[in-house]
Amino acid sequence: MNYWLMKSEPDAFGIEDLKSRPEQTEPWDGVRNYQARNFMRDAMKVGDGVFFYHSNCKVPGIVGIAEVASKPYPDPTQFDPDSKYYDPKSDPDDPRWILVDVKFKRDLDRVLSLAEIKEHADALGDFALVRKGNRLSIMPLTEQQWNYLLELETS
């Protein structure tokens, strides 16, 4: 089992939106970064743990827990000319952008803000979120990092 952190802007799609979806599940569309895509395409497995992270908002941080709910499949928005994620260069016979479905599990008891997480940078070791200038929207965590953050939640 692998562990992930996935960012979303709550103004566009927050954890409340995920919770209100049918089956509390949503295709994680719109990822247009190769590194993030590769994580979904090559490494994610159904049942993997996901920290749901709110970015670009008043208090950025981890707000809940979700899980990977599908195998990887082509992101349909890349072929939709009306979508803001439309990519005319993507070949339907060899889709460029891949996604997985994400399913809500639970809210955190409290938000683990980025500021608080940064205070634990030493304990978290080499965690992409606390590295300067990181813009990756999907990143892996080790089991140790995952458990450390869960313990932080109840501390």
Place this chain on the structure above:
DNA sequence: GCCAACGTTGGC
């Protein structure tokens, strides 16, 4: 294949 210009992310 280099790299300047440009666009985007996302914290602050």
Place this chain on the structure above:
DNA sequence: GCCAACGTTGGC
């Protein structure tokens, strides 16, 4: 709203 970081694009 600013701007640092950094990915992408396109001219050469």
